[in-house]
Each structure stands twice: as structure tokens, then as C-alpha cells.
Amino acid sequence: MLLDGEQWRSHFDSYQRDAFRFEAQPVYTMPREAENLARFLRGEPRPADHNAAWHRRVQGFVSSGRTIGRVRVVRQPLTDYQRYQFAWGIPGNIAAGEDIRILDVTGRDLEIPGRDWWLFDDSSVVHLNFRPDGTQVNRDLITGDMRQYQEWRDLALERAVPFAEYLKEHG
Secondary structure, rough: EEOHHHHHHHHHOOOOOOOEEOOOOOOOOHHHHHHHHHHHHOOOOOOOOOOOHHHHHHHHHOOOOOOOEEEEEOOOOOOHHHHHHHHHHHHHHHOOOOOEEEEEEOOOOOOOOOEEEEEOOOEEEEEEEOOOOOOOEEEEEEEEEHHHHHHHHHHHHHOOOOOOHHHHOOO
16 A cells, blocks of 8 residues: 555554664655755755754654664765765754664675665554655555564664764774
8 A cells, every 4th residue: 555645644653662764775866855965065064953853753752652763774885865864864863862773785785675664563564665766756555464574674783783883983
């Protein structure tokens, strides 16, 4: 079942315990980020309110006792978009309460499909489908047996390192 607009927001916000994202795209092409990405690439300072709406949502999830996190897959060298995420996105997301870990697969085969997905409460998955240029096409809700996604999540978490640790080694 495809989730768009309010259906997607409602499904996301209704999780009860934990939300986990496997983030595999090297580039995301999102119109609402285009100007900030351009500012970053020009060396301008990050706006004080950068990603504030997401931070408020994360803080709300965490204050209600829920957890939210992700594993970000990277390969060296990082793309411009990944450098932007590392400098402008991820630190604020972590400060808001999101657990973000990095899985560097440079020179390694990934034993997890190279697509993006969210796992909610171990009971549903939403595939995030993208064009090759990083433009999101749609979101596809998957229900039923979640064991494979749980195994992929656990494997990704086992092999990933916390963002701060990754920066120490590669920053």
C-alpha cells in the first residue's frame, strides 16, 4: 500500500515504541533542502533554525518515551550531500534525541539491501523508493512477517558506529 501525504505522517507519528531507519541513498534530491545544500557548498554558515521542525518532532517522540534512530550507510569518499548531512543535519538530529550511527561499507559487500526503509515497532516497514538521482518517488507500506527487517536492523546496528566515533576516525 502506498503512503502519501497525511497517510505517511499519520503512520509515522503513530508508532508506539521505536522507529528505525536504514538510510542507504548516497544523495537525496529534495526541493526543500536545495537552498540549504547550496549554502553549505558555498561555505556559508548553517541557519540557526536549520531542520527545526524535525527536531521538534524528534523531541516529541523522545519526551513521550519513544525511541528513534537510524543507521546511515556511507562509502568513501562522502558525497557532497553526505558531507552536508554530517555538518548541518546529523549533529542537530542527535541533539534532539535521535540515535544516529554510521555504517561505512567502503570496500565491503553490504548484506542488507541497498534501499531505504523505516521499521516501526517491529510490526511494519515503509520502503522509501527513489529514482537514481535521489528524488523520492513514493513510500510503500509493508506488513506481515518482519523478521528479515529485524535481522537487517540488528546487523546494521552491530556493524555501525556512533556518529561521534565515526567523526573521530574519519573527520
